[in-house]
Amino acid sequence: MKITLGQNLQTTCVLDGKKPLHTAFNNPREDVNPGEMLAASLGACMMTMVGFMAGKHGDDAHGTYVEVLPKFDDKHSRITGFDLTLVFPSSFTQEQKEKYAKIAQSCPVHNSLREDIIYNVSVK
Numbered sequence: 581m582k583i584t585l586g587q588n589l590q591t592t593c594v595l596d597g598k599k600p601l602h603t604a605f606n607n608p609r610e611d612v613n614p615g616e617m618l619a620a621s622l623g624a625c626m627m628t629m630v631g632f633m634a635g636k637h638g639d640d641a642h643g644t645y646v647e648v649l650p651k652f653d654d655k656h657s658r659i660t661g662f663d664l665t666l667v668f669p670s671s672f673t674q675e676q677k678e679k680y681a682k683i684a685q686s687c688p689v690h691n692s693l694r695e696d697i698i699y700n701v702s703v704k
Contacts, residue, residue: 582653583623584645585631591624615650615659622662622693623648626684630666633683639676644668646684650697661698668704677703 583593593601595616623646634641644667651661666684668677681703682692690699 581619581623582645583627583648584643585618585641586628587591587642589628592604593620593624595620596639600605615652618660619648619650622687623664625687625689626664626666627666629687630680630684634680639672639680640681641669641672641680645679661700663700665702665704 581593581597583591585591590602590664595601601620626646627644630641631643634644646667647663647665650659651663652658653660666677666681668680672680681701685699685701
């Protein structure tokens, strides 16, 4: 799953090459399950936070994206973790990437999920 930050804090989610799902104007779709939507919500919230804070700091974060892979328990009854890869513009320094990765993880969706969810975060 890849969620890309666009103009005006809108995000576009692409899952396995299917049609884009615009998270700002979502209508229910039969081919996206609730776990995927939660992952999309987490990624979209993280990218919105990055875009908002980058704008406040005068940084251009357009094109930044996060790849989100939800991990489920053996029964597939709950999400136990997320693998997150944040990819920033090549013009960003490592310091900027780390700063915005930390900011992304302070988004409201992240803060609303269970405390025992495991987040594996990598930054590129």
